[in-house]
Amino acid sequence: MNEKQKNDFKEQIRKEIESLSETITGLAENTGPVEPDVAIGRLSRLDTMLNQGINEASIAKGRERLRKLEATLSRVDDDEEFGFCSECGDPIPLARLLAIPECITCVECAE
Ligand SMILES: [Zn+2]
Numbered sequence: 001m002n003e004k005q006k007n008d009f010k011e012q013i014r015k016e017i018e019s020l021s022e023t024i025t026g027l028a029e030n031t032g033p034v035e036p037d038v039a040i041g042r043l044s045r046l047d048t049m050l051n052q053g054i055n056e057a058s059i060a061k062g063r064e065r066l067r068k069l070e071a072t073l074s075r076v077d078d079d080e081e082f083g084f085c086s087e088c089g090d091p092i093p094l095a096r097l098l099a100i101p102e103c104i105t106c107v108e109c110a111e
Pocket of ligand 1: 109
């Protein structure tokens with residue numbers, strides 16, 4: 001990656017971090033304790049709890065990705081480490097990095 005590609009890449013990661021943070025905040029707002037006395041009936045309450053379970057799973061997943069993106073961002077300037085597969089040490093193709101910025105393995109090792 002040359003300097004320009006690196007800067008574009010970092011910019012892309014920052015944007016993803018930003019939109020992911022917004023998504024997580026949005027999901028978190030919908031996740032609170034289900035009030036037992038809310039007059040929405042038993043089934044609706046189950047529905048709500050089910051949806052919250054899905055929300056919480058999405059939030060956990062989002063936070064995990066956020067952590068990886070931030071780690072990637074701090075590694076981009078490390079020419080020794082960044083862009084190489086953590087398993088086999090082969091360079092990770094630029095196209096793969098652009099598609100999945102947080103990936104740390106090549107296609108073969110990811111499978
Ligand atoms: Zn590999």
